[in-house]
Amino acid sequence: MQRFRETASTLKSNLEVQTTAVEPRRIPYLRTPAASEAPQTETPTNDWIEQAVAEGDAEELPQLEEAALKNNHQALEALAFFADQDQAAALTRVWRSQSLTPSNQVDATRYLAATMEVNPNAEQLLHSLATDPNTDLRTLYAAADGLADPSFPLSFDPDVPLAVPPHFKPDYSARLRMLDGLRSAVTDENFRVHADQARMELQARWADSNPTGQ
Numbered sequence: 001m002q003r004f005r006e007t008a009s010t011l012k013s014n015l016e017v018q019t020t021a022v023e024p025r026r027i028p029y030l031r032t033p034a035a036s037e038a039p040q041t042e043t044p045t046n047d048w049i050e051q052a053v054a055e056g057d058a059e060e061l062p063q064l065e066e067a068a069l070k071n072n073h074q075a076l077e078a079l080a081f082f083a084d085q086d087q088a089a090a091l092t093r094v095w096r097s098q099s100l101t102p103s104n105q106v107d108a109t110r111y112l113a114a115t116m117e118v119n120p121n122a123e124q125l126l127h128s129l130a131t132d133p134n135t136d137l138r139t140l141y142a143a144a145d146g147l148a149d150p151s152f153p154l155s156f157d158p159d160v161p162l163a164v165p166p167h168f169k170p171d172y173s174a175r176l177r178m179l180d181g182l183r184s185a186v187t188d189e190n191f192r193v194h195a196d197q198a199r200m201e202l203q204a205r206w207a208d209s210n211p212t213g214q
Contacts, residue, residue, distance in 0.1 A: 046072070046074045046075075048060075048063075049064065049067070049072070049074045049075055049078050049156075050074070050156050050157060050160050052064065052078060053078050053081055053082075053154075053156060053160070053162060054156075054160045054161055054162060056163070058082050058085040058086070060078075061079070061082055061085070061086060061090050062090075064078045064079055064082070064090065065079060065090040065093065065094060068090075068094045069094055069097055069099050069100075070099075071099070071100060071101050071104050073104060073107070073155070074155060074156065076091075076094065076100075076104060076107060076108055076111070077111075077152075077154050077155060077156075079091040079094060079111070080111035080114065080115055080152060080165070081154070081162075081165060081167075083111070083115035083118050083119065083167075084115070084118045084167045084168050087118055087119060087120060088112065088115050088118055088119035088122070091108065091111060091112060091115065091119075092112065092119065092121060092125070094108060095108045095109065095112055095125075102136070102138075105136075105139060106136075106138045106139055106141075106142045107142065109129070109139040109142040109143050109146065110142040110143070110145050110146040110152060111146065111152060112125065112126070112143070112146065113126060113142070113143045113144075113145070113146025113147045113178075114146035114147075114149065114150050114151070114152050114165075114166070115146075115150070115165075115166070115168075116146075116147065116171075116174070116175065116178065117150075117166075117168050117169070117170060117171050117174070118168055122178075123174075123178055123181075126143050126147075126178060126181075126182065127181060127182075127185070129143060130143075130181070130182045130185035130186050131185050137188060137190075137191060140182065140186055140188075140191055141191065141194055143182060144179060144182060144191075144194055144195050144198040145198060147175045147178055147179045147182070147198065147202065148175075148179070148198035148199070148201045148202045148205070149201070149202075149205065150165070150166040150168075150170040150175075151164065151165050151166055152165060170205075170209070172202065172203075172205070172206035172209070175202055176199065176202060176203070176206075179195060179198060179199050179202065180199070182195060183195040183196070183199075
């Protein structure tokens with residue numbers, strides 16, 4: 001009888017341990033939309049932008065401009081990429097639109113300066129930027145960077161074949177003049193230091209482009 005009681009007690013204890021061990025895991029709550037909610041649409045891809053750039057299809061400029069105005073950054077890059085096809089007109093309109101986010105406005109300023117050779121209004125636009133007391137200093141830094149380097153980074157798929165910018169012959173002399181103009185128009189000392197560094201970079205790039213000195 002004593003052995004029977006011990007056996008029953010052991011079985012009961014084992015059953016309690018097993019019950020505890022197999023306690024079901026909590027499944028995270030996944031909210032399902034109510035019937036009255038509109039389904040969320042997927043973010044459109046930028047494949048068409050990459051294709052237009054890869055194929056050099058400047059006929060897509062109106063659509064690219066529309067997308068850039070909605071702060072599609074790759075569309076903004078594409079406008080800079082095609083700047084030599086329309087004298088940077090679309091890029092300039094977007095830059096002037098006041099529709100861009102602050103970060104995209106900074107990048108657009110860099111692209112505007114980087115493509116100055118094909119933009120007949122570039123010097124006037126950059127000068128007005130430098131003399132406006134309300135100009136965000138970040139845009140002035142971007143302008144100096146664009147003048148120092150006529151190429152600019154692209155965020156497209158590295159497997160997409162692209163003709164890397166610039167697509168024109170840089171006018172290093174004009175770039176130096178414009179950079180000096182920015183420096184003299186802006187009193188911020190930190191910017192002036194940055195402009196001096198940009199000037200040295202530009203001079204080095206000019207020397208590298210003409211190693212024979214001809």
